[in-house]
Amino acid sequence: MPLVRDFKPTEHISPIIGYSLVLFFLGVGDSLMSYSTPIYIESKVNSAFLMGIILSTSSLFGMFLDFIISKKFWNRKYVFFIKLAFLTTLFFPLILIFMPGKPLFFVMAMLTWGAYYEFKGFSNFNFIHKHMSPDKHALAWSILNTFNSIAYFIGPMISVLLLEIGEKTSFYAAILPFAVAALTFHFFRKKFHGASDTEGINLLQQQEEKNIVLETGIIKSLISRAWPMVIFGASLWLLDSSFWTIGTLYSQELKEVNRLGSFFFAAYMIPPIFTSLLAPHIYSRFGKKKTAFTAALVSALMLLIMSISTNIIFILVCVFLVSVFSNLALILNYAVFEDFVARLNRYGNDMVAMEQISASLAYVIGPVLLGYISTLVGYQHTFSFVGILIGSISIACLVAVPRKIKMPQMELKHLNSN
Numbered sequence: 001m002p003l004v005r006d007f008k009p010t011e012h013i014s015p016i017i018g019y020s021l022v023l024f025f026l027g028v029g030d031s032l033m034s035y036s037t038p039i040y041i042e043s044k045v046n047s048a049f050l051m052g053i054i055l056s057t058s059s060l061f062g063m064f065l066d067f068i069i070s071k072k073f074w075n076r077k078y079v080f081f082i083k084l085a086f087l088t089t090l091f092f093p094l095i096l097i098f099m100p101g102k103p104l105f106f107v108m109a110m111l112t113w114g115a116y117y118e119f120k121g122f123s124n125f126n127f128i129h130k131h132m133s134p135d136k137h138a139l140a141w142s143i144l145n146t147f148n149s150i151a152y153f154i155g156p157m158i159s160v161l162l163l164e165i166g167e168k169t170s171f172y173a174a175i176l177p178f179a180v181a182a183l184t185f186h187f188f189r190k191k192f193h194g195a196s197d198t199e200g201i202n203l204l205q206q207q208e209e210k211n212i213v214l215e216t217g218i219i220k221s222l223i224s225r226a227w228p229m230v231i232f233g234a235s236l237w238l239l240d241s242s243f244w245t246i247g248t249l250y251s252q253e254l255k256e257v258n259r260l261g262s263f264f265f266a267a268y269m270i271p272p273i274f275t276s277l278l279a280p281h282i283y284s285r286f287g288k289k290k291t292a293f294t295a296a297l298v299s300a301l302m303l304l305i306m307s308i309s310t311n312i313i314f315i316l317v318c319v320f321l322v323s324v325f326s327n328l329a330l331i332l333n334y335a336v337f338e339d340f341v342a343r344l345n346r347y348g349n350d351m352v353a354m355e356q357i358s359a360s361l362a363y364v365i366g367p368v369l370l371g372y373i374s375t376l377v378g379y380q381h382t383f384s385f386v387g388i389l390i391g392s393i394s395i396a397c398l399v400a401v402p403r404k405i406k407m408p409q410m411e412l413k414h415l416n417s418n
Contacts (some may be wrong), residue, residue: 015131016140018188022082025181026089026120029174031155033093035111035265036163036170038248044101045169048249052104052371055245058114059363065118066353066360074403078126079189086182088112091315093171093178117274118356126340126350129326135343138280138288138335145279149272156265183370203285218350221411226351229289229336230358235393236296236330237362239303242386245367250379271323274290279331288339290329292332294396299325300391305366307384343407 042051069076091112099105124144125350132140162169247268254261283291299322306318337355341348374382 005030006391012414014022015188016128016143018184019131020144021129022126022181022185022188023144024147025177026080026085027151029089029093029177029181030116030169031152032159032162032177033172034152035156035159037096037109038245039163039252040096040101040167041106044106045103047371048246048343048374049368049371050103052367054110055178055367056364057107058110058117059360061111061115062114062118062360063357063364065115066356069118069122070124078123079227081119081126081323082185084134085116085123086178086185088116088119089178090175092116095172096171097168114360118360120350121356121359124322125338125348125355128338129341129348133215134339137338137342138283138287138332141331141334142279143146145272145334146276149269149276149327153266153269153273154217156269160170160262160265163356165324180236197278219354222344222351222407224353224406225405226340226354228288228397229333230354232293232296232353232393232397233333233337233358234362235390236333237359238328239299239326239367239386240330241363241366242370244369244385246374246379246382249374253379254312254315260316264319265317267319269344270322271320273325275324275327276331277329279335282328283332287301287403288332288336289401289403290335290398292329293401295325295332296329296356296390297394299329300387300394303387303390306379307387340407 024047038051038055040050041054043224045051045054045375092109095105095109095112099108106380129135129142158173159381162173232348243265247264251261292334302318302321302325306315307324309318334355337351340351344351353372370382370386
């Protein structure tokens with residue numbers, strides 16, 4: 001009996017798996033919201049373009065928050081960020097449930113959603129830096145992405161059914177996995193902390209706030225070296241935003257024409273479950289960046305083919321392949337940024353902010369631009385624009401980006417000494 005009482009499940013689960021479980025439950029709730037929110041908002045405002053504007057406020061606020069975090073909270077660790085993620089993610093469904101379906105309250109909900117994504121993103125980078133060695137960065141991101149992808153496969157499937165019950169049912173349902181995520185984190189928290197919570201991206205002990213001139217100089221210095229990866233990352237997030245905005249409406253349109261249209265999002269969400277596990281094993285010959293650029297180019301070609309097809313089965317196959325290659329590119333892009341973070345030490349969170357800004361930028365521009373284009377050419381043909389853009393950026397990166405991007409260590413040291 002003492003053996004049973006002394007058994008501690010957390011001792012048999014690695015930190016990255018435990019943390020991934022937290023992200024899994026967050027992802028289930030988030031995907032329930034992500035699928036149903038655009039449909040709910042569009043039904044109230046009766047305009048895909050206006051819906052896009054409202055959705056973009058989430059990422060616009062996220063970009064502002066990235067700057068605030070890198071300026072005021074540059075030396076905070078993942079626990080600080082994940083706690084704020086739990087707090088903000090709870091407000092998101094509550095606002096949509098209890099407030100009237102008006103644009104002002106939609107924007108309020110979007111602000112909390114944007115904050116949630118930024119806090120979660122900073123938490124992820126800090127957690128991996130603390131618990132994984134640089135040679136394991138691709139593996140760590142593939143594990144996180146696998147759990148997240150399973151969650152995002154489950155969520156939309158459930159949300160489709162819940163929408164049949166009521167337009168707000170998904171919002172009520174999302175509260176449960178959000179609560180389970182918080183409980184899971186509490187259960188594994190001692191395991192996550194390890195020996196000390198002082199380890200992380202920024203190793204200095206002082207708590208000073210960076211002034212705005214210094215922070216602007218740091219960002220300018222970093223972006224002068226990493227700008228190709230920032231633009232490339234933004235293009236990948238633009239593709240993702242196209243599926244979570246225009247794609248949700250297009251899937252509803254397909255479902256009305258053919259029952260197989262219900263599998264549109266399943267075709268998009270299944271591949272990341274297994275491509276996430278393959279990613280760490282296929283970049284060794286050409287490197288992370290070149291492999292990511294090539295995968296994104298193939299994804300762009302599949303997207304172009306999908307945008308002109310009239311056969312529902314062929315559309316689903318193309319969506320499946322788009323997801324395979326774009327997810328591979330996204331994981332390797334994450335791993336590249338994680339390598340940057342490891343090399344920058346105290347400036348790591350500034351690099352995280354840049355990666356977060358690239359995602360936010362895509363989600364600011366994407367919903368508005370794609371919403372407007374869809375009013376001109378329809379939902380399906382809007383994807384051709386995304387394919388052309390990603391293909392062009394991928395080709396440019398393949399030609400111009402060097403195998404290794406050097407970080408401006410001396411410039412940063414000089415900035416900090418002034």
